[in-house]
Amino acid sequence: xxxxxxxxxxxxxxxxxQFLLECSFEAQNEVVVLFGASGAGKTSVLDCIAGFRSPxxxxxxxxxxxxxxxxxxxxLPVRQRRIGYLSQQLALFPHLSVRQNVEYGLLDLPxxxxxxxxxxxxxxxxIAPLAASRPAAISGGEQQRVAxxxxxxxxxxxxxxxxxLAALDLRLKSLLLEALFDxxxxxxxxxxxxxxxxxxxxxxxxxxxxxxxxxxxxxxxxQRIFSAPISRERAVLSGYENLFEAIVxxxxxxxxxxxxxxxxxxxxxxxxxxxxxxxxxxxLALRAGDILVAVTRPSGISARNxxxxxxxxIEDRAGMVELRVLCAAGASRGxxxxxxxxxRETGFRVHITxxxxxxxxxxxxxxxxxxxxxxxxxxxxx
Amino acid sequence: MTSPLLLSVQLALVTSxxxxxxxxxxxxxxxxxxxxxxxxxxxVVALPIVLPPTVLGFYLLLxxxxxxxxxxxxxxxxxxxxxxxxxxxxLGSVVYSLPFAVQPFTAALASVDRRLLxxxxxxxxxxxxTFWRITFPLAFPGIVTGFALSFAHTLGxxxxxxxxxxxxxxxxxxxxxxxxxNVQMLDYWAAGRQSITLLGISFALLVVINALNRKRNxxxx
Numbered sequence: 001x002x003x004x005x006x007x008x009x010x011x012x013x014x015x016x017x018q019f020l021l022e023c024s025f026e027a028q029n030e031v032v033v034l035f036g037a038s039g040a041g042k043t044s045v046l047d048c049i050a051g052f053r054s055p056x057x058x059x060x061x062x063x064x065x066x067x068x069x070x071x072x073x074x075x076l077p078v079r080q081r082r083i084g085y086l087s088q089q090l091a092l093f094p095h096l097s098v099r100q101n102v103e104y105g106l107l108d109l110p111x112x113x114x115x116x117x118x119x120x121x122x123x124x125x126x127i128a129p130l131a132a133s134r135p136a137a138i139s140g141g142e143q144q145r146v147a148x149x150x151x152x153x154x155x156x157x158x159x160x161x162x163x164x165l166a167a168l169d170l171r172l173k174s175l176l177l178e179a180l181f182d183x184x185x186x187x188x189x190x191x192x193x194x195x196x197x198x199x200x201x202x203x204x205x206x207x208x209x210x211x212x213x214x215x216x217x218x219x220x221x222x223q224r225i226f227s228a229p230i231s232r233e234r235a236v237l238s239g240y241e242n243l244f245e246a247i248v249x250x251x252x253x254x255x256x257x258x259x260x261x262x263x264x265x266x267x268x269x270x271x272x273x274x275x276x277x278x279x280x281x282x283x284l285a286l287r288a289g290d291i292l293v294a295v296t297r298p299s300g301i302s303a304r305n306x307x308x309x310x311x312x313x314i315e316d317r318a319g320m321v322e323l324r325v326l327c328a329a330g331a332s333r334g335x336x337x338x339x340x341x342x343x344r345e346t347g348f349r350v351h352i353t354x355x356x357x358x359x360x361x362x363x364x365x366x367x368x369x370x371x372x373x374x375x376x377x378x379x380x381x382x
Numbered sequence: 383m384t385s386p387l388l389l390s391v392q393l394a395l396v397t398s399x400x401x402x403x404x405x406x407x408x409x410x411x412x413x414x415x416x417x418x419x420x421x422x423x424x425x426v427v428a429l430p431i432v433l434p435p436t437v438l439g440f441y442l443l444l445x446x447x448x449x450x451x452x453x454x455x456x457x458x459x460x461x462x463x464x465x466x467x468x469x470x471x472x473l474g475s476v477v478y479s480l481p482f483a484v485q486p487f488t489a490a491l492a493s494v495d496r497r498l499l500x501x502x503x504x505x506x507x508x509x510x511x512t513f514w515r516i517t518f519p520l521a522f523p524g525i526v527t528g529f530a531l532s533f534a535h536t537l538g539x540x541x542x543x544x545x546x547x548x549x550x551x552x553x554x555x556x557x558x559x560x561x562x563x564n565v566q567m568l569d570y571w572a573a574g575r576q577s578i579t580l581l582g583i584s585f586a587l588l589v590v591i592n593a594l595n596r597k598r599n600x601x602x603x
Binding site for chain 1: 497
């Protein structure tokens with residue numbers, strides 16, 4: 001067993017059906033967010049570290065405690081790794097009481113010590129009154145706390161969390177995260193937190209690893225990573241179907257946003273702040289799946305871009321429908337001033353489900369509104 | 383002298399206990415192995431379901447006789463043959479009822495949520511602890527079902543017992559054979575009495591098991 005506070009070092013080489021999982025990174029006693037779209041390989045990385053699957057080649061160590069090494073033929077079984085793993089499926093034991101669940105990892109300890117540790121953690125996560133209940137009889141938030149307590153009471157040397165709180169409402173989630181991060185600071189162990197939500201990646205940690213197709217493509221502070229321009233190749237690869245040349249019209253440093261005009265049109269888009277001056281050219285990227293469609297003009301909505309357009313094409317693709325929506329300027333929010341009639345239209349590719357198409361009764365030529373969040377607009381490296 | 387009914391119950395009880403002890407590891411292996419030829423083992427286990435009891439009994443009789451490998455060993459070891467003895471009936475019944483225990487056991491073990499087993503391992507539990515604390519309790523209803531089915535199936539066994547046991551009153555004459563004998567001798571009263579007792583035992587068994595499983599499911603929800 002290594003001392004608490006050992007750094008995690010990971011090198012993984014594992015061919016998966018969809019792509020090659022190949023990544024290496026280190027984590028000190030810190031919270032590291034592993035961010036990426038679903039299917040990017042995040043969970044596979046956690047599974048390799050926890051021991052549920054084995055890389056073809058690689059090395060995984062906590063300080064000098066090597067849990068996997070293809071070179072030295074080391075592959076410790078899950079139970080000997082002392083790694084806490086919690087996923088959205090909490091996997092509470094349904095036939096055991098809350099207390100029996102929490103003490104499960106400590107059954108080898110003598111009674112008095114076990115009881116003391118279980119009492120302490122149950123007090124800390126405010127589940128002591130539920131001790132005798134079964135998991136099915138308590139609320140979702142309580143189940144989360146029990147699962148967390150059950151994992152933490154073993155005092156793992158590393159914590160792996162795979163979107164464990166995705167099912168909770170925001171208030172419960174932030175309370176639990178606070179408790180979790182307090183624990184992490186006290187015990188000074190590395191904590192890997194997997195998420196596919198950019199908002200979580202922003203707020204949880206000062207360090208984000210971005211995964212795409214089995215590789216770590218960025219590593220650093222979230223503000224730096226998410227405002228950094230991405231390459232055109234990466235934009236196309238990762239499914240940014242809409243790419244626009246644009247001019248920065250106005251910057252709003254206090255709001256952290258900019259207004260950009262799509263080149264050759266009067267169409268204005270509000271985007272996140274990038275390192276650009278007014279009048280400078282910029283290339284914008286936008287995922288077709290990040291655009292909402294409305295058949296009436298939406299109001300009272302937080303999204304800063306509401307554009308009017310008409311449907312120019314409807315194309316049935318595998319699993320979804322691609323709309324081509326033509327937007328002229330003047331429909332943009334805030335652009336209530338005179339729209340020039342000579343402007344070119346801008347085409348947006350929009351992905352919706354077949355159900356949405358039927359439900360809204362969308363047809364060629366129909367007028368629709370597009371809704372685009374500021375932060376779903378990305379900048380491309382020029 | 384043991385009555386046929388008592389003999390049947392003894393035989394069924396010993397058989398289902400043996401199947402619990404030896405069938406459970408087989409079922410565990412079947413439920414969790416990734417061995418490619420698992421289906422071969424499954425087929426062998428299932429064979430007694432499709433095989434006529436007389437065919438099974440015939441081969442067992444050859445094997446249990448003093449010229450059979452097992453039979454010869456048994457004679458040298460105990461001084462009497464395996465065929466025409468209670469022990470022979472037990473062994474035959476274990477083979478005959480094997481699928482009725484192993485198949486429900488396997489289904490029950492395989493249906494336990496793998497994520498619970500993964501959670502148990504990541505909490506530091508050994509395979510042994512995971513089995514007894516998580517897998518077994520959660521598979522318990524299916525295991526009881528397998529125990530009861532093998533018990534009931536052995537209780538009603540006819541062909542294999544006839545081939546192996548030779549219908550020796552007090553030693554190898556079970557209830558189902560006694561019923562047949564009584565009917566042959568036109569003693570419908572005795573046959574009826576034995577039949578209604580077997581019917582009662584089997585029905586009571588099923589009622590108890592279903593009630594147990596129902597109570598348990600209710601507690602887990």
